[in-house]
Amino acid sequence: MKDPLRTLAICLALGLLQMLGLCAWLWQAGAQAPPWLSLASLALLVSTALLCAMGAWRLHRLLLWRRRRSPRPSREVQAERRRIAADLHDGVGGLLVHAMALLDPRETRQRQTQELLEQALLDLRLMVDAMDAMEDALPVRLARLRHRLQPVLDRRGMRICWSVADPHAAAGLRGVPDLPDLPRGQPSQQLLAIAQEAVSNALQHARATTLWLVLEPVDRSDAASPGRDARRALHWELRVEDDGCGLPPDPGPDPGPAQGATPPGLQGMGLAGMHRRAHAIGAVLDILPRAGGGTVVRVRW
Numbered sequence: 001m002k003d004p005l006r007t008l009a010i011c012l013a014l015g016l017l018q019m020l021g022l023c024a025w026l027w028q029a030g031a032q033a034p035p036w037l038s039l040a041s042l043a044l045l046v047s048t049a050l051l052c053a054m055g056a057w058r059l060h061r062l063l064l065w066r067r068r069r070s071p072r073p074s075r076e077v078q079a080e081r082r083r084i085a086a087d088l089h090d091g092v093g094g095l096l097v098h099a100m101a102l103l104d105p106r107e108t109r110q111r112q113t114q115e116l117l118e119q120a121l122l123d124l125r126l127m128v129d130a131m132d133a134m135e136d137a138l139p140v141r142l143a144r145l146r147h148r149l150q151p152v153l154d155r156r157g158m159r160i161c162w163s164v165a166d167p168h169a170a171a172g173l174r175g176v177p178d179l180p181d182l183p184r185g186q187p188s189q190q191l192l193a194i195a196q197e198a199v200s201n202a203l204q205h206a207r208a209t210t211l212w213l214v215l216e217p218v219d220r221s222d223a224a225s226p227g228r229d230a231r232r233a234l235h236w237e238l239r240v241e242d243d244g245c246g247l248p249p250d251p252g253p254d255p256g257p258a259q260g261a262t263p264p265g266l267q268g269m270g271l272a273g274m275h276r277r278a279h280a281i282g283a284v285l286d287i288l289p290r291a292g293g294g295t296v297v298r299v300r301w
Contacts, residue, residue: 161210212240214238218235
C-alpha cells in the first residue's frame with residue numbers, strides 16, 4: 001500500500017506544479033502569444049486540473065481503505081464485540097452459574113461435574129475479557145486472569161504465587177535497567193492463551209496445591225557482548241509452574257515450536273495448540289519437569 005500512495009502523491013504534486021507554471025505563463029505571456037498556443041495552454045491547464053481532481057479523489061479513497069486495513073478494529077466492530085461479550089456473560093455465564101448451584105459438592109461425581117462447569121465458566125469469562133480489551137498489554141491481561149482465577153483457587157484450597165514485572169512501572173527507577181516493551185494486541189492475546197491453557201491443565205490434571213505465575217526479564221547472556229545495549233541483552237520469560245503430579249512418563253523430546261507437534265504422552269491436553277500459538281509469535285515454548293515435583297510451562301521471546 002505504501003508504493004501506490006507515494007506514487008499518487010508525487011503525481012499530484014507534479015500536476016499542481018504544472019498547473020502553477022501554466023497559469024504563470026498565461027498571465028505573463030498569454031497576450032503576446034499566438035491564439036492557438038494560448039488555447040492549447042488553456043486546454044492543457046484544464047485537463048491537468050481534472051486529472052489532479054481525479055487523483056485527489058483516488059488518494060482520498062486509498063487513505064480511507066488504508067485506515068480500514070489498520071489492525072485496530074473500528075468503533076462499530078468494538079461495539080459489536082462488547083454486545084456479544086455482554087450476551088455471553090449474562091446468558092451463557094448465568095446458565096453455568098445456575099447449573100453449578102444445583103450440584104452437591106459432597107458427592108464425588110457431582111463435584112467433578114461442578115469443577116468442569118467451573119472451568120467452563122472461567123474460560124468463558126476470560127474469553128469475554130479478551131473480546132472487550134483487544135489492545136491491552138500482557139501485564140493487564142495477566143492481572144485480569146488472576147482476578148478471574150482467584151475465586152476458583154479459593155474454592156479448591158489452592159494458592160497462587162504471583163510475580164509479574166511491568167516495564168512501565170519500573171521505568172525511571174534507579175538501578176533498574178530499561179526493560180524491553182511487552183507485546184500488545186494479538187501477540188499479547190496468544191501469550192495469555194498459553195498461560196490460560198497451562199493453568200487449566202494444572203487445575204484439571206495436576207492435582208496441585210500451589211501455582212506459580214512469573215513474568216520476568218531474563219539476561220540473554222549468550223547473545224550479549226561488551227558494549228552491547230543492555231536493553232537488547234534482555235528477553236522476556238513467562239512461566240506457569242505447579243507442584244502437582246508432574247508430566248506423564250516418557251514424554252519424549254520437545255519437538256520445538258516449528259513443528260507445532262505435541263510430545264508423546266502429552267496428547268489431548270491442548271499442548272499442540274500452545275506450541276502453535278508460541279510459533280505464531282516467534283516465541284519458544286518448553287514444557288519441563290519442575291524441581292521438587294510438578295510441571296513448568298515456559299515461554300521465551
